[in-house]
Amino acid sequence: MAGPLEQFEVKPIVDINVGGLDLSFTNSSAWMVLAATVVTFFLIGSMRGRALVPTRVQSMAELTYELVANMVRDNVGSGGRPYFPFIFTLFTFILFGNLLGLIPGSFTFTSHIIVTFAMAAVVFVGITIIGIVKHKARFLRLFLPAGAPWWTAIILIPVELMSYLSRPFSLAVRLFANMTVGHLMLKVIAGFIVPLGVFGLLPLTGLVAVYALEVLIAIIQAYVFTILSCIYLHEALHLH
Amino acid sequence: MRPEDQDRTDEGRSRLTDLDRRLRDAQARRQAALKPRGGALGGDNRGVGLGLRVAIDIVAAVAVGVVIGIALDRWLGTAPWFLLVFFMLGCGAAFMSVYRTAMALEAARRQPESSDGSAGNGDGTKEQGRGGAA
Numbered sequence: 001m002a003g004p005l006e007q008f009e010v011k012p013i014v015d016i017n018v019g020g021l022d023l024s025f026t027n028s029s030a031w032m033v034l035a036a037t038v039v040t041f042f043l044i045g046s047m048r049g050r051a052l053v054p055t056r057v058q059s060m061a062e063l064t065y066e067l068v069a070n071m072v073r074d075n076v077g078s079g080g081r082p083y084f085p086f087i088f089t090l091f092t093f094i095l096f097g098n099l100l101g102l103i104p105g106s107f108t109f110t111s112h113i114i115v116t117f118a119m120a121a122v123v124f125v126g127i128t129i130i131g132i133v134k135h136k137a138r139f140l141r142l143f144l145p146a147g148a149p150w151w152t153a154i155i156l157i158p159v160e161l162m163s164y165l166s167r168p169f170s171l172a173v174r175l176f177a178n179m180t181v182g183h184l185m186l187k188v189i190a191g192f193i194v195p196l197g198v199f200g201l202l203p204l205t206g207l208v209a210v211y212a213l214e215v216l217i218a219i220i221q222a223y224v225f226t227i228l229s230c231i232y233l234h235e236a237l238h239l240h
Numbered sequence: 241m242r243p244e245d246q247d248r249t250d251e252g253r254s255r256l257t258d259l260d261r262r263l264r265d266a267q268a269r270r271q272a273a274l275k276p277r278g279g280a281l282g283g284d285n286r287g288v289g290l291g292l293r294v295a296i297d298i299v300a301a302v303a304v305g306v307v308i309g310i311a312l313d314r315w316l317g318t319a320p321w322f323l324l325v326f327f328m329l330g331c332g333a334a335f336m337s338v339y340r341t342a343m344a345l346e347a348a349r350r351q352p353e354s355s356d357g358s359a360g361n362g363d364g365t366k367e368q369g370r371g372g373a374a
Contacts, residue, residue: 155332158329158332159329159332159333159336160333160336162301162304162305162308162326162329162330162332162333163301163333163334163336163337165304165308166297166300166301166303166304166305166330166333166334166337167300169300169303169304170296170297170299170300170301170337173296173299173300174292174293174296177292177296178292220289224293
């Protein structure tokens with residue numbers, strides 16, 4: 001019986017070494033490539049028909065599109081359109097990473113904090129650059145809440161700055177923690193089934209329920225990651 | 241012929257306005273159904289989801305403060321002063337983010353009562369009513 005932590009192991013598939021740097025193609029990279037491929041084929045394949053009355057797959061693709069389009073419109077507002085492709089890519093990549101990870105025996109790349117942190121860092125740095133390019137020095141007003149007396153700036157600006165800097169971490173940790181905890185829980189509960197014999201039916205029922213919950217969490221967390229990116233983008237575009 | 245023609249276009253026009261109205265209604269209904277609930281709170285805003293969210297916000301803010309403090313202390317050899325200062329700032333930032341979440345939650349809770357129902361999306365941010373414009 002494999003331990004509950006073995007599912008998170010990164011194993012190299014093709015060893016690649018460039019000047020002492022380990023750039024191996026791992027199972028993590030393989031699942032990332034697979035997620036991107038599945039998304040691409042899902043969207044291209046489902047929209048091939050372009051029927052006025054959509055088939056099931058087509059309406060799934062359209063629903064995904066509209067979900068993200070509404071999210072961008074409601075949370076970023078005017079000026080959010082140019083960023084839609086990025087937001088949509090982010091959402092579908094995380095969503096399929098989470099969902100593919102729920103296939104028994106697969107690897108969940110979103111359960112590695114370095115992966116989620118890399119995505120959060122790209123969002124954070126990108127949004128900060130957009131804000132600075134758009135507003136120049138006025139971007140710094142983001143760190144002083146409107147209507148605050150000037151003398152409170154001494155304490156408020158550092159606090160706001162810290163809260164701004166902690167964003168990518170909370171974004172990364174939220175997704176990573178949810179995925180890791182869910183997969184650990186599944187594995188631990190599954191470990192009880194066989195040793196308990198007939199009474200293993202009890203954890204088995206629990207496992208089914210937890211699995212259903214995990215599917216929900218996989219979708220919600222992809223949604224949360226994207227919507228928070230949208231809210232941060234809105235702040236950078238419109239300040240307060 | 242003339243009056244009949246006139247009649248026909250009138251009827252046509254009234255049917256068109258009727259269709260227009262029904263289309264708008266259907267669109268509004270669909271928009272309301274598609275609208276993501278949760279808005280600024282980011283998806284699940286009740287129970288464990290919210291608790292976990294707030295907990296992670298607190299931990300992240302304090303952790304960032306502590307890491308910056310330790311790094312500055314190590315670089316400048318001023319232990320423990322920067323750690324103390326940045327720990328405090330991290331706590332402040334944590335309080336700030338919890339306060340913001342609470343305010344957004346409160347706004348989202350109050351909004352559905354005050355709005356006309358067609359835009360009850362629970363968007364707890366300051367730009368209310370933007371959802372209708374598109």
